[in-house]
Amino acid sequence: MVMDSNRRMVLAGGMAGLTAASLSGAAAAPGARLAPRPPMGWNSWNSFATTINEAQARETAQIMAQTLLPFGYEIFTIDIQWYEPGASGYAYAANPVPTIDGHGRLLPAPNRFPSSAGGRGFAPLAAEIHALGLKFGIHLMRGIPRLAVDRNQPILGTEHRAADIADRDSICSWNPDMYGVDMTKPGAQAYYDSVFQLYADWGVDFVKMDDMSRPYDAHVPEIEAAHRAIVATRRPILLSLSPGETPVIRGDHVRRFAQMWRIADDFWDEWPMLEAQFVRLENWTPYRGLGAWPDADMLPLGRLALGQRDSRFTPDEQRTLMTLWSIARSPLIMGGDLRDLDADTLALLTHRDVLAVSQTSTDNRPHFVEDGARIWSARPQAGRGRYLALFNTTDQPKDVGINLRDLGFCESADVRDLWEGRSLGRCAGRMSRTLPAHGAGLYLLSD
Numbered sequence: 001m002v003m004d005s006n007r008r009m010v011l012a013g014g015m016a017g018l019t020a021a022s023l024s025g026a027a028a029a030p031g032a033r034l035a036p037r038p039p040m041g042w043n044s045w046n047s048f049a050t051t052i053n054e055a056q057a058r059e060t061a062q063i064m065a066q067t068l069l070p071f072g073y074e075i076f077t078i079d080i081q082w083y084e085p086g087a088s089g090y091a092y093a094a095n096p097v098p099t100i101d102g103h104g105r106l107l108p109a110p111n112r113f114p115s116s117a118g119g120r121g122f123a124p125l126a127a128e129i130h131a132l133g134l135k136f137g138i139h140l141m142r143g144i145p146r147l148a149v150d151r152n153q154p155i156l157g158t159e160h161r162a163a164d165i166a167d168r169d170s171i172c173s174w175n176p177d178m179y180g181v182d183m184t185k186p187g188a189q190a191y192y193d194s195v196f197q198l199y200a201d202w203g204v205d206f207v208k209m210d211d212m213s214r215p216y217d218a219h220v221p222e223i224e225a226a227h228r229a230i231v232a233t234r235r236p237i238l239l240s241l242s243p244g245e246t247p248v249i250r251g252d253h254v255r256r257f258a259q260m261w262r263i264a265d266d267f268w269d270e271w272p273m274l275e276a277q278f279v280r281l282e283n284w285t286p287y288r289g290l291g292a293w294p295d296a297d298m299l300p301l302g303r304l305a306l307g308q309r310d311s312r313f314t315p316d317e318q319r320t321l322m323t324l325w326s327i328a329r330s331p332l333i334m335g336g337d338l339r340d341l342d343a344d345t346l347a348l349l350t351h352r353d354v355l356a357v358s359q360t361s362t363d364n365r366p367h368f369v370e371d372g373a374r375i376w377s378a379r380p381q382a383g384r385g386r387y388l389a390l391f392n393t394t395d396q397p398k399d400v401g402i403n404l405r406d407l408g409f410c411e412s413a414d415v416r417d418l419w420e421g422r423s424l425g426r427c428a429g430r431m432s433r434t435l436p437a438h439g440a441g442l443y444l445l446s447d
Helices: 054-067 114-119 123-131 146-151 188-202 216-233 248-257 271-283 315-327 343-349 352-360
Strands: 040-043 075-078 135-141 178-181 206-210 238-241 260-262 293-295 332-334 362-366 373-379 386-392 398-403 412-417 422-428 430-435 440-446
Touching: 040 135, 054 075, 054 123, 075 206, 114 123, 123 135, 123 188, 135 188, 146 178, 178 188, 178 216, 188 216, 206 216, 216 238, 216 248, 271 315, 315 343, 315 352, 315 373, 315 386, 315 440, 352 440, 373 398, 386 398, 386 430, 422 430, 430 440
Parallel strands: 040 075, 040 332, 075 135, 135 206, 206 238, 238 260, 260 293
Antiparallel strands: 362 373, 373 386, 386 440, 398 430, 412 422, 412 440
C-alpha cells in the first residue's frame, strides 16, 4: 500500500511511528479544560445552509434541549452568514453587504434575528440558549469584512483603520465576504481582540472559524491571533478550525491553538466521502487526546438540504458513520433538521453504549488493514477489556475479524454487541463477524 507524505501505513497490532504518548492516549493539549471530551452538538449548515433565522433557531434549540441534550449534545451552533440580510441557500453573493458595526465587526442581520436590533447582537438569543442548558456557538470567517475595509472603519481602541491591516490579496476562494488580516501590521491583533471580546460579551461559547485550515501555513498567523484573542477575553470559548484537509504534519501546532480542526473538506452523505474518512482518522491518531479532537465533520443524518431530502446514507452506512466517529473520537455534531427528526435517527444518535465509546474511551487505535476491511479498538473508561469496531467497506457481505492476541487477550473473551445490546457469548482465538455491505459492528470484549 502506497500513501502520500501525510499518510501513515497501518500495521498489524497498531501503527508504525507512533510515540509512546500517542499509544497510551495523546498527552493533554493546552485546551484540555475547554474540551476534555469530543464536543457534541448541532450545527445549522447541513439543514439550513445560510438561511437560518431567529424563529427557526429558537424552535430547533428547544427540540435539541428536549431530545439530544440529555445524551450530551450541548453545543448549538449557527453556521455561516448570519450577518447577511439576503442569504438564500448554499451560494454566496458576489458583492456581499454584511451587517457590521462601526468598528468593522460582524453583527446578526436584524431582519433575520430581530432580537439583535439596537446593537444587542446575539446576546438575547445566547441568553435563551443558555437558559435551555445549551452552549451557544457561531460561525466566523477568517479576516475582516471587505465592506469595513471599503469604508476604512476605525479599529476599536486604536488609531488604526481597517485598510491599514487588510491583506487584499488574501481572499477565500469560495466566499468573498472578507479580506485576510496582515498580522505584521499595527492594529491587526487589536482587531481580532475586539471581535472576540464582542462575541464573548454576547455569551458565545464556541466559534467555528472558517477559511483557516487550508492552506494551513498561510493562515498560521491568524490562527494564532484568534487563539490569543480568545485567551484575552477570559471566557472559555472553544475554537474549531475549518475547513480541511488540515495537514497531518501540522498536528503539533494545531492542537496547541485549537480544540477541534477539520480533517477533510465538507462531508456529505455519500459513501465515497465516508470511506475516505477512514484513512484520515487513522492518520490523525498521534494527535488525538484531551483538548485536541481531529474533526471528521458534521453528521449528515435525517432531513437535509433546506428540507429537500433525507440522508442518502443507507441504514448500514449510518451505523458505520456513528461507529467510526465514536471509536475514532471525532466530535459528534448533528447536521440534520431537528424539526423533522425521525425515531430511527434519534435512536442512532442517542445510543448510550455507543456514546460511551465516543466520550470516555482511551487508547483509540486502528489495526491491520486488509482489502475491504477496517478495524479499530479502544480501552473502556474502567480500563478493563477492549472496545472493538469492525467495518466492511466492500459492496458485498464480508467476514471481518482480528486475533484476540492482537487486542491483549490470551485465548478467549466474552463478547457483547453494543449496538444490539446483547451478549454474543465467548469467542476463542479470533473475534470475527459477517457484516453487511458498508456495514459495521461495535463490541465490548472482556476476560
